Amino acid sequence: MATARLTSEEIDRQMAICAQIAEGNAARPSQPLALVDTYGCQQNEADSERLRGYLREMGYAFTQDEALADVIVVNTCAVRGHAEDRVLGNVGALVHTKRKKPGQIIALCGCMMGEPGMVEKIRDSYRHVDLVFDPHALWKFPELLQRVITRRGRVFDTPGGDGAIAEGVPVARQGTLKAWVSVMYGCNNFCSYCIVPYVRGRERSRRPEDILAEVKELVAAGCRDITLLGQNVNSYGKDLGEGVDFPWLLERVCAVEGEFLVRFMTSHPKDASDRLFQVMAREPKIAHHLHLPFQCGNDRVLAAMNRRYTAAGYLELVRRLRAYIPDIVLTSDVIVGFPGETTAEFEDTLRLIEEVRFDALFTFIYSPREGTPAAKLPDVLTAEEKQANFQRLVDAQNAISHAIHQGYIGRTFRCLIDGVGKDSRNNLTARTNSGRLVHLSGPEDLVGQFRDVTITDATTWALFGRLEEEG
Numbered sequence: 229m230a231t232a233r234l235t236s237e238e239i240d241r242q243m244a245i246c247a248q249i250a251e252g253n254a255a256r257p258s259q260p261l262a263l264v265d266t267y268g269c270q271q272n273e274a275d276s277e278r279l280r281g282y283l284r285e286m287g288y289a290f291t292q293d294e295a296l297a298d299v300i301v302v303n304t305c306a307v308r309g310h311a312e313d314r315v316l317g318n319v320g321a322l323v324h325t326k327r328k329k330p331g332q333i334i335a336l337c338g339c340m341m342g343e344p345g346m347v348e349k350i351r352d353s354y355r356h357v358d359l360v361f362d363p364h365a366l367w368k369f370p371e372l373l374q375r376v377i378t379r380r381g382r383v384f385d386t387p388g389g390d391g392a393i394a395e396g397v398p399v400a401r402q403g404t405l406k407a408w409v410s411v412m413y414g415c416n417n418f419c420s421y422c423i424v425p426y427v428r429g430r431e432r433s434r435r436p437e438d439i440l441a442e443v444k445e446l447v448a449a450g451c452r453d454i455t456l457l458g459q460n461v462n463s464y465g466k467d468l469g470e471g472v473d474f475p476w477l478l479e480r481v482c483a484v485e486g487e488f489l490v491r492f493m494t495s496h497p498k499d500a501s502d503r504l505f506q507v508m509a510r511e512p513k514i515a516h517h518l519h520l521p522f523q524c525g526n527d528r529v530l531a532a533m534n535r536r537y538t539a540a541g542y543l544e545l546v547r548r549l550r551a552y553i554p555d556i557v558l559t560s561d562v563i564v565g566f567p568g569e570t571t572a573e574f575e576d577t578l579r580l581i582e583e584v585r586f587d588a589l590f591t592f593i594y595s596p597r598e599g600t601p602a603a604k605l606p607d608v609l610t611a612e613e614k615q616a617n618f619q620r621l622v623d624a625q626n627a628i629s630h631a632i633h634q635g636y637i638g639r640t641f642r643c644l645i646d647g648v649g650k651d652s653r654n655n656l657t658a659r660t661n662s663g664r665l666v667h668l669s670g671p672e673d674l675v676g677q678f679r680d681v682t683i684t685d686a687t688t689w690a691l692f693g694r695l696e697e698e699g
């Protein structure tokens with residue numbers, strides 16, 4: 229089925245509504261304030277930049293103080309139960325803020341709003357929430373907010389389905405040096421533990437010309453570090469029917485003139501190809517970093533997760549990647565305690581990380597998501613046993629990360645100086661090409677520049693360095 233795309237007239241209509249709201253806001257005694265609170269992944273961060281873009285067009289300034297905000301938008305994440313409980317707790321507490329500021333508008337959006345039963349729960353138990361919309365309705369946020377402002381009661385818009393691509397939504401980015409650029413939305417993989425395909429719909433690719441125009445604009449505005457985003461970037465282009473794919477797109481992005489780095493995430497191992505690795509090795513603008521989630525090192529559990537690769541297949545992929553790019557920094561996601569996983573099976577995960585020696589891991593204890601196949605599977609381990617396995621994994625990875633970081637000491641890397649840190653002894657932060665964090669001291673006007681930095685010390689999580697003189 230062809231990917232649905234919204235017409236430019238539909239976005240123009242939203243922009244016209246922004247202008248109407250801005251007119252009303254300009255007549256208020258002081259500029260109204262908005263707060264956008266974001267949970268979850270980079271895709272949600274990118275969505276929040278669009279929400280802020282619309283709010284800015286509507287004449288709002290921004291605050292971090294809930295008590296002062298005229299509009300609060302909570303952009304939620306459905307991936308883990310713990311984060312979900314935190315969202316609901318925080319939204320519940322807003323009842324007190326709203327009591328003190330009765331005109332305050334509270335909106336909920338993001339993946340949680342696409343979950344079965346969630347809209348009913350908000351409708352019945354969170355009556356101070358004025359507006360609810362799912363990720364597929366984000367493009368019409370101005371229209372929905374206007375309906376709330378003009379007091380037509382509470383507004384719920386959760387169309388679900390596969391979603392459409394909306395180009396031209398304004399973006400208010402958090403900074404000028406780094407940017408997220410979504411290249412596709414949704415996922416077709418249906419890993420058995422994951423809610424994303426249900427709440428974000430099927431894979432939909434943006435047109436290459438729209439992505440390239442955005443990258444050109446960002447680089448011209450001084451952006452030096454661009455991350456291409458998608459739930460599974462290696463599927464890019466399949467729905468376009470034009471014979472384009474992700475390695476092709478990467479080459480086009482790298483052809484944009486200027487000094488900048490390109491990163492991307494996330495890559496599913498089953499779709500990571502030699503062509504991708506060859507382009508990464510060839511193009512100097514692509515960071516030597518790959519986030520390649522393996523989730524588990526046991527083949528029975530991998531099959532139950534519906535990951536469609538084996539541990540041996542993953543190891544072979546890493547071997548080929550390292551043959552193309554020997555200095556690749558490799559990171560991954562791991563789930564401990566998938567339903568039915570025994571401790572003996574978990575130990576295959578330990579063996580895999582010892583063999584690969586990842587630079588860093590994002591480790592999670594399995595969290596059941598209602599509506600996914602895995603949520604119906606029985607457990608064999610207790611919560612305490614899962615926690616003990618989780619700790620073994622964390623300890624093993626910390627030892628590996630520490631050893632790898634010690635190997636950086638004495639070496640010099642080209643780094644992007646990307647910010648001012650909190651530590652007065654190391655007032656600057658920088659990133660190596662592969663995204664490792666470096667603390668160093670130097671003049672603040674270097675922020676935004678690429679400089680050579682020699683690593684002088686290292687901990688498990690960070691590097692410390694010294695600026696080299698420019699020759």
Ligand code: SF4
Pocket residue numbers: 415416417418419422423424425459460496
């Ligand atoms: S690839 Fe799997 S884990 Fe990743 S978003 Fe898709 S279904 Fe979820």
